[in-house]
Amino acid sequence: RIVVLQRDGDWWTGKIGDRTGTFPNNYVQKVGASQQEVAVAIAPFHTNEEGRLSFDQGQLIYVTKKGDKGWYQGEIRVWPSQFSLCLLIRSCFS
Structure with missing residues (x-):
């Protein structure tokens, strides 16, 4: 990508x-936006290990590749906040 x-x-x-x-x-x-898969972090994940992506709870992660054994590759993007809308999403399991 x-x-x-x-x-x-x-x-x-x-x-x-x-x-x-x-x-x-x-x-x-x-690549159209409809072809991009986006994940929402349900818990923080912080690491210093090379090749691993750290993120905070609620952060959007753009999936670039789905690997086997439960690991995905992705990227976190930045944009100006005045061009976005924040949504409150509650977990279906709480």
């Missing part, structure tokens, strides 16, 4: 993980 940082004509700048570079825009296809 490429995160597009800048669109400049036929060549765009993007990021995959910790690598940043340019690529021709006709080599990529935009």
Whole structure:
């Protein structure tokens, strides 16, 4: 998954993980929002282990890959709060 940082004509700048570079825009296809799976953290998970993602309860995690043995890969994104709406969701199990 490429995160597009800048669109400049036929060549765009993007990021995959910790690598940043340019690529021709006709080599990529935009993934629609309906194809993106989002998970909500039901408990905090904090780790210093390399390759593991730390998060807080209630944080949205964008799933990038589902692995076997119960581990997923994902990313946490940032956006300006004035363009979002917070929802209160209660657990069905409480």
